[in-house]
Structures are given as C-alpha cells and as structure tokens.
Amino acid sequence: MKFILYLILFFVLSCLSACRNDYNFEPSSGSDLRFSRDTVYLDTIFSNIGSSTYTLKVYNKTNNDIKIPSLKLGKGENSNFRLMVDGISGKVFNNVELLAKDSMYIFVETTVDIHALTNENEFIYTDQIQFTSGSKSQNVELVTLVKDAVFLYPQKFADGSKETLPLNGDEIEGFYLDENDPINGNELVWTNTKPYVIYGYAAVPPNKTLEVKPGAQIHFHDNSGLLVANNGNINVTGTIENPIVFQGDRLEPVFENVPGQWGAIWLTVGSKGNFENAIIKNATVGLLVNKNQSTVNLHNLQVYNASDFGILGRAADLYGTNVVTNNCGQAALACTFGGSYHFIQSTFGNYWNKPNQTSVVIDDYDGTSEFAIQKALFQNCIIYGSSSESLIMNMKGNQNNFNIKFENSLIKFVDYSNQVFGRFPYDFNNTAYFSNCLIARTSTQFRPYFKNPNKNEMMITDKATDLIGIGNVNFAQQVPFDILGKSRIPNPDLGAYQNISETQE
Numbered sequence: 001m002k003f004i005l006y007l008i009l010f011f012v013l014s015c016l017s018a019c020r021n022d023y024n025f026e027p028s029s030g031s032d033l034r035f036s037r038d039t040v041y042l043d044t045i046f047s048n049i050g051s052s053t054y055t056l057k058v059y060n061k062t063n064n065d066i067k068i069p070s071l072k073l074g075k076g077e078n079s080n081f082r083l084m085v086d087g088i089s090g091k092v093f094n095n096v097e098l099l100a101k102d103s104m105y106i107f108v109e110t111t112v113d114i115h116a117l118t119n120e121n122e123f124i125y126t127d128q129i130q131f132t133s134g135s136k137s138q139n140v141e142l143v144t145l146v147k148d149a150v151f152l153y154p155q156k157f158a159d160g161s162k163e164t165l166p167l168n169g170d171e172i173e174g175f176y177l178d179e180n181d182p183i184n185g186n187e188l189v190w191t192n193t194k195p196y197v198i199y200g201y202a203a204v205p206p207n208k209t210l211e212v213k214p215g216a217q218i219h220f221h222d223n224s225g226l227l228v229a230n231n232g233n234i235n236v237t238g239t240i241e242n243p244i245v246f247q248g249d250r251l252e253p254v255f256e257n258v259p260g261q262w263g264a265i266w267l268t269v270g271s272k273g274n275f276e277n278a279i280i281k282n283a284t285v286g287l288l289v290n291k292n293q294s295t296v297n298l299h300n301l302q303v304y305n306a307s308d309f310g311i312l313g314r315a316a317d318l319y320g321t322n323v324v325t326n327n328c329g330q331a332a333l334a335c336t337f338g339g340s341y342h343f344i345q346s347t348f349g350n351y352w353n354k355p356n357q358t359s360v361v362i363d364d365y366d367g368t369s370e371f372a373i374q375k376a377l378f379q380n381c382i383i384y385g386s387s388s389e390s391l392i393m394n395m396k397g398n399q400n401n402f403n404i405k406f407e408n409s410l411i412k413f414v415d416y417s418n419q420v421f422g423r424f425p426y427d428f429n430n431t432a433y434f435s436n437c438l439i440a441r442t443s444t445q446f447r448p449y450f451k452n453p454n455k456n457e458m459m460i461t462d463k464a465t466d467l468i469g470i471g472n473v474n475f476a477q478q479v480p481f482d483i484l485g486k487s488r489i490p491n492p493d494l495g496a497y498q499n500i501s502e503t504q505e
Contacts, residue, residue, distance in 0.1 A: 025067040025097050030136025032066060033098075034059040040108055042144035043252040046151075046197055046219075047114040052252055056106045056129070056140060060098040068096040070132040074139075079127050080112045081142050112146045121148045121194055149219075150184055152177070153199035165203050165227065167268070174201030174227065177210060190216045192242065197249050201225050201263070204232035204271075211235050214277070215242035219249035225263030225283070230270035231293065238277030240300065240485045246280045257282065257456070259329065260307030264288045267296065275301050281456075285309045286328075289316040291339075298323050300483050303332070304456045310350075315339045315371065320346055322483040322496040326456045327352050331361040331392075332385070338364050338371040343378050345471070345479045345488070347495035350385035351453040359383045359390035359412075362404060367396030376404040380471040382460075382495040384440065384448055388414040393425045405433055408472040410448065410494055412440040438466060451500065459497040467494040 036057035045051045060066055072092040073079040084107040085093050098104055112125050123146045131138045154163035154175040165174035177187040188208055190196055192215030199221045204210045206229045212218070214237065220226075226246075228234050238244035248261030255261065264285040267273050270293050277300045280286040286303035289296055291314065298320035303310040310325040310332040311318070316339045323346040325332035332350040335341045341362075350359040360383050365371035373395075383390045383406075390412040395402065402425065413428070415421040421441075422429070428439045440446040449464040451457040460467055471492030480489050483496045493499050 025065045028066045028068045028131070028133040030131075030133035030138065032060065032062045032064075033068075033131055033138050034061050035138075035140050037140070039141040039143060042108065042110055042142065044145040044147060045110065045112065045251065046147055046149045046195070046249070047112060049197070049249075050111045051109050051144065052250075054108045056108060057103055058098070058106060058131075059103045060100060063100050065097070065099050068098065068131055068133065070094055070130070071096045072130055072132075073142075074128040074130055080125060081108060081110045081127050083108060083129070108142060110142075110144055112144070114146045114148045117146075122146070147195060149195045149197045151197050151199070152184070152187065152202050162200070165201060167227070172201055173223075174203055176203045176205045176229075177208075179208070189213070190218065192216050195219055197221070198224050198226070201227050201266075203227040203229055204234055205229055206231040209233040209235055211237075212244050212278075213237065214239045214244065216244045218244070218246045219251075220246070220262035220283075221249050222261065223263060226265045228267045228271040228273060230268060231272075232268075233272040234265075234267070234274070236273075236275045236278045238300075240277055240483075242277075243300075244278040246278065246283070248282045255282075257305050257327070259305040259327065260284050266290075267292055272296070275299070278302070279304070280310075281305050283307075285312050286325075288312045289314070289318060291315040292317055295319050295340075302456075302483075303328075309334050312336065313339050313341060316341070318342070320344070321479040322346065323348070324458050324483060324496045325349060325359070326385075326453055326458055328357065329354070330357055332359045334361040334363075335373070335376055336361070336363050336365070338373050340374040341376045343381055344475050345380045345482070345492070345494075345496055346378075347382045347458050347497065348384075348390075349382065349450065349453060349458050350387065350390070352386065355387070357385075358387050358392050359385045361392045361394070363394035364397045367398070369397075372397055372401055373403050377407070378405070378409050379407045379475040380492060380494055381406070381409040382448055382467070384410060384412045386453075388412075395425050399424055402433065405435065406437050407435045408437065408470070408475065408494070410438045410440065410446055410467060412446075414441055414443065436472070448495070449502070458495075460493060460495055460499045461502040462499050463502050464499065468499050469493060 127142045129140045163175045164171040179186045179188045190212045195217040197219045261282040267289045269290045273296045279302045281304040286306045295317045300322045302324045306328045310328040312334045315337040320343040326349045348359045438446045446466045449461045451459045469491040476492035482498045486498045
C-alpha cells in the first residue's frame with residue numbers, strides 16, 4: 001500500500017516539476033506580433049454617439065513568452081478611441097504580457113464630437129494602436145467616419161423624468177416639434193443638409209405641417225418614432241433621384257435590414273399626410289394610419305423589414321400608387337377596422353422567413369356598419385409572397401355590402417385542400433369581386449420572378465412572361481411611370497415596376 005502511495009506521490013511531483021511555476025517574459029522585439037487585420041474600420045457613427053465594439057486579435061507567433069513594453073493609442077489620452085486590453089479599459093498600457101504561441105483580443109470603441117474637430121458635416125477620424133519596444137514599433141490603423149446630425153429628443157426635467165405626449169388616454173415618451181426651437185430653429189422643416197436622429201416620439205402639433213424635403217435622412221433610436229397629432233399634417237416629398245429614407249440609427253452594415261429597430265410613423269385620428277418617393281424600413285410598423293381626416297396619398301413608397309406590419313390602416317382612407325412592400329412579420333398591408341383603400345400599380349410582396357405571415361389582410365372587425373369596408377380596390381397589382389395564401393379577408397359583415405374588388409391583378413392563393421377556395425370571400429370566379437385576375441394556385445404558377453426578394457429588390461424580371469404587358473391601360477394611365485420613372489404606356493406590366501432583364505444589375 002505504501003508503495004502505491006509513494007508511486008502516486010512521485011507521479012504528482014513529476015507533473016508539478018514539469019509544469020512552469022512562473023514565466024520568463026522577454027521584451028518584444030518590435031516585430032514579433034501578428035494581427036488579425038492591419039486596419040480596423042469602425043462603421044459610420046453620429047457625432048457624440050458611441051460606436052459598436054470592434055475586435056482586433058493579436059498573435060504571438062514566437063516560441064517565447066513576450067512582454068510588450070508599450071501598447072497605446074497614437075494620440076494617447078487625447079484620442080477619441082477607447083481600448084480594452086485584458087479586461088482593463090484605457091488608452092495607454094505598459095508591459096502587456098503574451099504567452100508563446102498565444103493570442104489576445106483588443107476591443108475598440110469610439111465616440112467623437114465632430115464640432116470639436118471640424119466645421120464639416122462629415123469627417124474621417126483616424127488614430128492607430130502602437131505596439132512599441134525600444135525604437136521599434138508595429139502599428140494597426142483605426143478609421144471611422146463621423147457624421148454631424150440634428151438630434152431631436154424629449155426634454156429631461158430636474159427630477160429625472162422626461163417630456164411625454166398624451167396618446168389614447170396614456171402617455172409616451174416624446175415631444176412636439178417646435179418651429180422656433182432655440183437650438184434647431186424650425187423643427188417642422190427637415191432637409192438633406194444633415195441627418196436627423198430622433199429619441200422618443202417626435203410629434204407634429206395640431207394645425208401644423210411637417211415638411212420633409214428631398215434627400216432627407218431620418219434615423220430613429222430604439223422605441224422611437226414619429227407621430228402626427230389630430231389636425232396635424234405630414235408632407236413627405238422626395239424625388240426618384242433623392243428619396244427620403246426613414247430608418248433606425250444603427251449605421252453598421254449588419255443592421256442594414258434588421259426589422260423592428262424603431263417604432264412607427266403614426267398618423268393618429270384626424271391627421272393628414274402625403275408620402276411621395278420615400279423608403280420606410282426596419283420599423284415595428286412602417287406606416288400606421290388611424291381614421292384620418294382626409295385621404296393619405298402614397299406614391300412611390302417602399303416599406304421593408306417591418307417586424308409587425310408594413311402599412312397598417314385602421315378605418316383609414318388610403319390611396320396608393322407604385323407602392324412596394326416586403327419582409328413584414330405579420331402583413332405587408334393590413335386594411336383593418338373598415339375604411340377606404342385604393343391601390344394602383346402596386347407590389348405587395350412579403351418574403352418574411354417565418355410562418356403565419358401574409359401580404360394583404362382585409363377585415364371589417366365585428367361586421368357592424370361602423371367598421372364596414374367602404375372600398376378596397378386593387379388595380380394592376382401584385383399580391384404575392386412566400387406564404388401559401390397572400391391574401392387574407394376576415395369579413396363578418398353582410399355579403400351584400402362586400403365592397404372589395406381586384407382588377408387585373410396577380411394573387412397568390414395556394415389552397416391545396418380547397419377548404420376555402422371558391423367560397424365567399426374567396427370566390428375567385430366571381431367577376432363582381434375578381435375581374436381579369438391571375439390566381440396563383442401553386443408556388444410556380446404565375447410566378448413573378450422578382451429580382452432578389454432577400455435584398456428587397458422587388459422588380460419583376462423578363463422571366464415573368466405571364467405578368468408582362470397584361471396590365472389594364474386605363475388603370476396605368478393614372479400612373480404612367482413606374483417607381484423608377486420608366487414609362488409603362490402603352491404596355492403596362494403588373495405591379496410597381498416595369499420588367500427588367502433577368503441579368504440586369
């Protein structure tokens with residue numbers, strides 16, 4: 001027994017003696033480090049808004065344990081970059097140890113006040129991480145683009161609370177836009193001079209109009225959005241060459257098409273609005289219109305990547321031409337609680353990658369006259385997507401008051417078991433409701449061959465021969481040019497785009 005104990009003790013001592021009790025670190029030679037990249041490009045940031053965190057991996061390729069005498073930012077403590085090395089934040093580090101054949105991560109962030117550096121609205125800010133040993137140095141460059149912006153946010157009070165807006169008997173964090181703001185001047189005119197970054201809900205006051213000019217770029221923070229109050233008005237007038245873009249405030253490429261980054265553009269009861277040549281993307285609800293005061297006109301409007309609804313009408317009055325949607329969690333277009341809706345030459349696509357979504361929903365709530373659909377008219381439109389049924393109609397009212405009609409339109413409705421196909425309201429052979437329509441009953445029939453739905457490129461290609469030149473010219477004459485400005489007369493295609501070549505870039 002003692003022999004076995006001695007043997008175990010000998011084995012343990014041998015292992016311990018084989019292990020190193022301490023490391024003999026040699027100073028770095030100034031050339032023995034390797035890096036995962038020689039330049040770290042931090043994506044575009046807004047002035048005074050912190051960046052995401054970026055990583056640099058540093059490798060010791062030698063067989064020696066080394067000590068880096070100096071690891072620092074080139075501009076030292078005055079740099080607008082920040083580092084984290086071995087879990088410690090700072091800008092200057094001394095005697096950083098790195099084992100043989102080992103590596104470490106350096107995390108990089110930045111916040112830049114553009115006004116402290118330049119009078120320009122856009123500025124490239126640079127620095128470098130310097131790994132120095134004696135007279136030798138290895139450097140990794142740091143580069144970021146900084147944009148100036150107009151920041152709009154609710155006032156913060158002495159007790160720590162923030163300005164709020166009344167909404168449906170409740171309050172939300174937000175503020176009214178002011179045409180005589182002491183800092184921003186007229187907040188009811190948005191131009192393309194600088195981007196706008198909004199925190200909370202910015203609201204157009206009653207009896208005021210927000211004018212959004214061509215090329216304006218509007219960015220919303222998380223849980224933020226835009227409200228139009230009762231009797232307020234929003235007039236969004238972009239051009240084909242200079243569209244207006246509403247999106248989130250994360251500028252990194254990875255967030256380019258991430259749904260649900262901000263709230264909604266919300267036209268409340270009694271408001272007015274016009275949207276022309278605009279893109280709304282990455283919201284929870286792109287455009288929410290409650291029982292509005294007068295018809296809201298939508299022309300050349302694109303709505304993408306909404307986590308719930310692209311366009312949500314609640315007893316609304318909408319008139320849309322060249323409207324395009326895609327990638328919406330519940331529905332691309334929802335006509336709910338009744339209302340009046342008329343769309344010409346529009347493409348309601350939806351390729352959301354999860355089930356239980358559709359392209360168009362129409363409902364009259366409980367079927368009472370208060371919530372009756374006054375009109376739902378679709379002409380020369382495409383209603384299509386990745387779901388089996390791209391059109392859902394929840395109608396509880398009297399069939400004699402069914403004021404819905406589709407003319408010269410494509411509708412995808414795959415109902416293999418014929419559970420509802422041919423029955424009200426899906427009686428596609430009833431010309432009172434469906435006139436000269438193409439009903440895609442399989443995933444290949446009348447396929448529109450969109451260029452690339454994954455990138456929200458919803459142009460039909462010349463492979464979609466069933467859709468080319470079959471639009472009603474009388475409808476097309478009301479919208480003679482497609483969303484890109486291409487003439488659709490005399491041979492209009494279905495949807496918002498005239499067809500392009502399958503290989504066209």
